[in-house]
Amino acid sequence: MQIDVLGAVRALHDDGSPVDLGGPRHREVLARLVAAEGRMVTTDALVDDLWTDPPVRAVGALRTFVAALRRALEPDRPPRNPPRVIVTEGPGYALRLPREDVDVHRFQDTLARARRSPDAVTALGAALADWRGPAYADVTSSAWAQRERARLEELRLEGVELRARILLGSGAGADLVAELGAHVAEHPWREPAWELLARAQYRAGRQADALATLRRARAMLVDQLGLDPGADLQRLETDILNGSVPPEGTPAAWSGAGVRLGPRTTVDLARTLALAGGDALVHSRRDRLAAIQAAERTGDLALTARIIGAYDVPAIWSRADDPEQSRAVVAAAERTLTGLGPDGPADLRARLLATVAVESRSADLSGAELKHARHAARQAEELARHLADPALLAFALNGVFLHSFTRPGLAPERDRTGAEILDLATRHDLPNFAVLGRLVRLQSASALGDLDAATSHAKAVDQLAATSEAPLVPVLTGWFRARVTAARSAEPGGPTAATAAAHYRAAENALRAAGMPGLHRGLFPLALLGLRLLHGRPAPTDPHLDWGPYRLWARPLVLLAQGRDEEARAALAAVPEPPRDHVQEALWCLTARAAALLGEGGTAVRAAAALRTAGAEHAGAASGMLTLGPVARYLAEAEACAAG
The missing domain is CATH 1.10.10.10 (Winged helix-like DNA-binding domain superfamily/Winged helix DNA-binding domain)
Structure with missing residues (x-):
């Protein structure tokens, strides 16, 4: 097939x-x-x-x-x-x-x-020959296809030029002139295409044609765009006039020479796009990784460190959207740290360490890997404080925050980190980190059940988002307001459970398009389960619900709701410890509730031991997006079961 x-x-x-x-x-x-x-x-x-x-x-x-x-x-x-x-x-x-x-x-x-x-x-030539026309040529009216078509066309043009550059480096020339001439005629705005055509003509012994090509490029750029040719075209024209055009060299040589601006430009653009969310977020992370790989190929450690560390996009969620990509970024940062050594520039080492901390937040990392990442976060913080660099310190504290979920009950510690990030951002005009600081404080107040303080932070961060063009923020605050509605629905005179469920559904619809799959999957069913527990009702049993990463912890309660008690008992026995992230208290509470309902004292003992440090918090509310109610209620159930 x-x-x-x-x-x-x-x-x-x-x-x-x-x-x-x-x-x-x-x-x-x-x-x-x-x-x-x-x-x-x-x-x-x-x-x-x-x-x-x-x-x-x-x-x-x-x-x-x-x-x-x-x-x-x-x-x-x-x-x-x-x-x-x-x-x-x-x-x-x-x-x-x-x-x-x-x-x-x-x-x-x-x-x-x-x-x-x-x-x-x-192989690249063969892959280019596979193109039979524009990508998805018969899917003409769909927005998704138009975006993909534009992206892939840019890659195709890059492939055409990369193939030509490699062949020129290997001694070809005359047989590329016609091909590159057609390429320039079709894409006259691409300066690399003009450069390659002139090089091919020069290599074929056609010096006059090469100069004419460069002059046509200059005329086109000046007359129609009002732009002077770039440095590469100007340098090539001088070299041809002097009869001293250097050979293209190996691809490693020309990629090293040409990448010094490219990856930095790419990663700056990726950083900007990441804050827009949606498809832009997904594409920006992919472009960021490509820039890192290009920088590594140059062998320039300082350049690579700057490219890796330039993507200081604030991160609020403790699970990576693309774990494989995050691991690739961490591996590149670790290689660069090793190359720089302990005596390397402190600012570059701090950014690399902060990157390791921020990107090492996948739920599937080993304990040793997470411990290493926490240590990297503290090292980055220490270096940033010593350098007195507020933006770098805010980035380092972002890593510290993401690794402050080592056990249940740490909301006060996270609030202190969020307060410092917000203070730094306010005093030093760092709007994106001001958004992060507000969201951290919103989550912390939500975890502590202080809905008035959390609501104040939500209003403030919405105002920040409106001025800093951060469209993901209203998605998160929409979830927070649904979480408030759910909590109020359990109070006398509050909204109905159906109203709270409708608010969660609206928040879910907004999140689906936000480009944050690491956050999105399974959150809505978990929120519905929390709402049912608040109202003393059994778990939802709709087979179409995608529990995502929370399936193992929800399954015992779902089976109990279906009357399948022995299967529920077996499922409870297989439940692991929760990942150390925003919803770990919620998952421990699900385990505690299932253990109490099934009379499983051993499991209840484990759940109670984990939850004692979080007795003053609300389950799941550290996410700022849902709630299962006070942890104290589930802790009491687990302790009663454990006592026999």
Whole structure:
């Protein structure tokens, strides 16, 4: 099976015969799953992408499209066997094919290899030849496809120029002139294209043509854009006039020379985009990693350290959205720290250490890795205080905050960190860190049940967001207000539980498009479970709820709600300790409640021991986004069960 989207969307059997994919909507569903690169796309997201104004039965229609695609892609799959190509995952679908079997994935991987090694130039040429037209060419009206088409076209142009540069470095010239001439004619605004064409002409012995090319480039840039040619074009013109054009050299040499501005520019742009959320956040992190990799290829440790440390985007959530990418960033930072050594520049070491701390927040890190990251956070803080650099100290304290979830009950400590970040940001005009400080204090007040203080921080941070263009903030404060509604719904005269659930649903809808999958998945079911516990009701049993990372802790209560007590007992026995993050108190409270209902004294003892230090806090409220009510109630249940 092969799927191609670099042109019109199509699928081919192993023998090369085409697969009948059905109508335009069927092909668009398949294309959207290809664009997700193996990640799950929720049903709601697919509906929103397929229809500007979804019809009443949109979800049913989508399921029909998926069923038809599954039959087309796996015609020989026996009945009742689960599909292997388009799989159901949580509340949506994902495409499961090796990357080499999808032309766009193959192209991106080949381009990445060619950036690292000139040996991949032949494969890059083949991957460029796979393009049959614009990507997703027959998906013409969808916003997601337009964004992907623009992104991939930029990569294609980069691939064309990278291939030409590698070939020029290996001695080619004459056979590239026609190809690069067509490339320049189609994309006259790309200065690298003009430079490459002039180099190819010079290499072919056509010095006069090379000079004419550079003059045409100058005229076009000045007359139509009002811009002077860049330094590279000007330098090349001088070298040609002097008859002393240096050879391109190896790709390592030219990438090293050309990257000194590029990665920094890229990472600055990525940093700006990250604060916009949504697709921009996802793409910015990918661009940031590409810039780091480009900087590492230069062998310049100081440059690499600056590129890694420049992405000081405040982080409020204790789980990384893309753990694999975060590990790659941490590994690069660790390599650079090792290269700089303990006597390296203190400011660069502090930024690298802070990056290690901020990025090392995946739930699946080992205890030793997390301990190392906490130590990195404290080292960064110490260096930043010594340097008296307020922006660097705020970034370092961000890492300290993210590693202040080592046990339940640390909301007061986090509030002190948030207060210092806010003070630094206010005194030194650091608006993005002012937002972070407010959100940390909101979460801490929420955890301590001080809803008046938390509401004051929510109002203040919303005002900051309006002036600092931080669209993710209203998403988070919307969740906080839903959390307040849930808490009030358990009070006499408060709103109804249905009203609180509706507020949670509205907050969930806003979060779905916010570009924070590490935060999004499983949060809504956990909030609904907390709301039910506040009202003394059993857990929700809707099979369509995606519990995400919270499934293991919710499952015993869900099984109890279904009357499956022995299965619940077995599920409780398999429950691990919660990750040390914003909702650890909530997960311990779920364990305590299940243990009390099942009379499991041993588990109750463990839960009570963990929760005693958090007796003054509210379960789940450290997130600022949901609540299960006071920890003290669950602690009392666990202690009573433990006492027999």
